[in-house]
Amino acid sequence: MTPPTLLTSTLTSVWQVGWRTGRLSQHLLLLACVAGVVGLLTSRALVALSPVVGMLAALAAPQLRQQLPRYLRLRTMWGPAALYGLLLLSGLYTQEWATWRHEMYRLLPWLGVPLAFGLAVPLSSRQRFGVGLLYVGGVALIGAATMAQYFLDPAAANLAFGLGQSMPSITRIFHIHFGLMLALATFFGLSLRREPEARPLVRMALLGAVAVCVLTLHVLAYRTGLMALYGMLLIDALLVLVIQGRFWLGIALVLTLALTPWVAYTTLESVRQRVRATTYDIEQFQLNRDINEYSLSRRLAAWQTALVVARQHPVAGVGPADAYQAMMAQYDWQNYGLRPENRVMIHNQYLHQLVGGGLVGLSLWLLVLFGPLVQPAQRRNPYVYRFLLLQALAMTVDSLLELQTSFNLFVFLYGFLVVATERRTVTKTFLPADGISSTFV
Numbered sequence: 001m002t003p004p005t006l007l008t009s010t011l012t013s014v015w016q017v018g019w020r021t022g023r024l025s026q027h028l029l030l031l032a033c034v035a036g037v038v039g040l041l042t043s044r045a046l047v048a049l050s051p052v053v054g055m056l057a058a059l060a061a062p063q064l065r066q067q068l069p070r071y072l073r074l075r076t077m078w079g080p081a082a083l084y085g086l087l088l089l090s091g092l093y094t095q096e097w098a099t100w101r102h103e104m105y106r107l108l109p110w111l112g113v114p115l116a117f118g119l120a121v122p123l124s125s126r127q128r129f130g131v132g133l134l135y136v137g138g139v140a141l142i143g144a145a146t147m148a149q150y151f152l153d154p155a156a157a158n159l160a161f162g163l164g165q166s167m168p169s170i171t172r173i174f175h176i177h178f179g180l181m182l183a184l185a186t187f188f189g190l191s192l193r194r195e196p197e198a199r200p201l202v203r204m205a206l207l208g209a210v211a212v213c214v215l216t217l218h219v220l221a222y223r224t225g226l227m228a229l230y231g232m233l234l235i236d237a238l239l240v241l242v243i244q245g246r247f248w249l250g251i252a253l254v255l256t257l258a259l260t261p262w263v264a265y266t267t268l269e270s271v272r273q274r275v276r277a278t279t280y281d282i283e284q285f286q287l288n289r290d291i292n293e294y295s296l297s298r299r300l301a302a303w304q305t306a307l308v309v310a311r312q313h314p315v316a317g318v319g320p321a322d323a324y325q326a327m328m329a330q331y332d333w334q335n336y337g338l339r340p341e342n343r344v345m346i347h348n349q350y351l352h353q354l355v356g357g358g359l360v361g362l363s364l365w366l367l368v369l370f371g372p373l374v375q376p377a378q379r380r381n382p383y384v385y386r387f388l389l390l391q392a393l394a395m396t397v398d399s400l401l402e403l404q405t406s407f408n409l410f411v412f413l414y415g416f417l418v419v420a421t422e423r424r425t426v427t428k429t430f431l432p433a434d435g436i437s438s439t440f441v
Helices: 003-021 023-042 044-059 064-072 075-092 097-106 109-119 125-152 154-162 175-192 200-219 223-243 247-267 269-286 295-312 320-333 349-374 376-380 382-394 404-427
Strands: none
Touching (some): 023 125, 023 404, 044 404, 075 097, 075 404, 125 154, 125 404, 154 269, 175 200, 175 382, 175 404, 200 223, 223 247, 223 382, 269 295, 295 320, 349 404, 376 404
16 A cells, blocks of 8 residues: 555544544544634634634534434524524514625524534533643733733823723733623633632633733723622622522622722722712713713713614614614614714624614524523523523623624624533533543533
């Protein structure tokens, strides 16, 4: 046998073994997860590549035909598919064909990511732990580097905060998205410390990463991230107090929650500047002053504009692709003194779904966001319920699904946590080669 023929035969044999044992599918899924995390933190190109690799992982799964009926029984995949189906049906009445075609392409991960985690051979617990470490460690490192950038000229940064501006991450992640990433990394890091795979040094490193994330949120005064962080901490405190019945621990957590923001306000100039800017910003809207240069006041105007549009199209909405034009048309009727370039979109995911999809679209979105918590296994999973509730809090002040980074963050974690948890619960899937459970908790 000639060397080229021998090499081809060897590669074919390796591929067949990998496919039959499921290792090929599993390793492709792992690659997709790593590309997704690294892409979210540094590169949009990798974010776009990640779902494609995930689809290849699903197609490489052994016994694919036998797995498909099990996948179709996963309730957590039907909500995202229904949202995509609503977008597809809106093509019957949309007036913005170019936008509709773009959205059909942009939102394909609603179908592809749940499919990858529902069909591909699941990651082992060690692999899932490694992906979690990559996310928490990566967010903490970028947070530390961004804080270092802040301390190069804190006076100038604080002045910008006082004018309502925010500092993006050092890798140019938008401040709202990065604040949410920091809040998620805080809770994920605390949960990862309790994993069996976490050795003492790893637990110490995770604790340090959590501290960096919390410090970054406060030093850089990311409003959305802080709101999500403290909101989730309050929910956890109430769970401890009411559900677990641990009265004194619950009271201590509530008091800590009340004290920590006060300490941050009295010790950090950035927080004081942010609070003053926020208060002054909202006052401009309340007093009917010129709000062209004030972000929160413009959001309040956008919310009122969105409610008017939603009342005009209550059932099916104006169509997801037509939401922008509908908002701009309503601004022409009542513009709140805003110049055309300052007429912003909705900045509230629930209102956005109501405008674009009406009550049907909002109901489907609430099914995606809160439907998994009906399942006991999802409610008991700290990664799942904290992910969903943190997103739910953050989406009260921004339309996170309308921007690519935050959309991919949601869809990736939805597949990685929610779909994977239901798949394990329903099918009891274990890796055939080494018997390692696919669970993350």
